[in-house]
Amino acid sequence: MMDDETLVNRIKEGDMSAFEEIMNKYSRQIYLLALKMTGSHEDAEDISQEVFARVFKAVPTWKPKASFYTWLRTVTMNLCIDYHRSKVRHQTQSLDDKDSPIANITTDPSQSPLYNAQADELRRRVLKATEELSPQQRKVFMLCHYGGLSREEAAQIMNCAVGTIKAHLSRATAKMRDLLKDFIE
Template identity: 35%
Template sequence: MSKGDDNRTPPAEGPPDAELVRRVQQGDAGAYEDLVRRHHARIYGLVYNMTSNREDAEDLTQEIFLKAYRSLSRFQGRSSFYTWLYRIALNMTINYRKKRNRKQALSLDEMVGEVKTDPAYTRLHADESPFRNANISEFQKKLNSALQSLSDKHRTVVVLHDIQGLPHNEIAKIVGCSVGTVRSRLFYARQILQGKLAEFAP
């Protein structure tokens, strides 16, 4: 594992991921519980924003960590544990979405708050915005619908970059493409979202 990988891992108290992984591989199940606690929120956030369904996200997140635990003996540290775990989560979530025949609307009381970081949402709340009194719940529904309309590869980069805040180079490692491809997909996805949400723009 390179030093750069460690720098991209979310800040956490306690031993570094690499140390916890080594302990797990030596039979310390408790060390894996530490890894789960450390990364659960972000993996759940990824799955939730990809599926827009709380129950699906909870079940799938459990399956992801179970699969990772069963596969950890083969983890060789060529990437950070964080990147490796994200790859598993992303692959399982995309496979799940492909098998799902229906799309479910995002219930407003299930929103985890990331949508409020969206520039369009921010503009709606700004004092100087003519849309400050607009129907926010309608906007939230339209935003989710727009995100769900994106292909898996485009929705993935929006969720990872715009919602979860991962840098382009980390996303490239997770999805297995070049940084340029990540930027291109992100640009295309944003163009689509802006078009679908044009009615809410100031």
């Protein structure tokens, strides 16, 4: 199997088989990352497809700042963040409507309705709380906590020092703790 740089250069030359190799190499990891961040197989599949569509469009102008895989993860994370933002807006509208069919849907049939309601409420509050973070804090928080990236990997993606990442993550975590303290206690 060829290295990523060679594959990217072949894609830039119009070689579709190189793009297929990239997809075969990374589709499972991208799907699992999206699944971890969304909690939904269907949404993870949609996001994975969108990631590769965007990558295909962007490869001709891609200039490596980090590894190709790190870039793929960044694209995935950004799409998942967008997904969460749109879902928070949609849930707020849907949950306000008592007659909405979503009001009676539980997230895990094997769990009690109370458990599912609490899990939904926690998920909604966490997503809403992330909107209160600064854009930099939100991105670092999502990269490290939802994306599973190390501080070093996040620093590479954001093109800043590891110390800056640590500071943003510390502030974001403290703010999230403060915003969620009433619910967690």
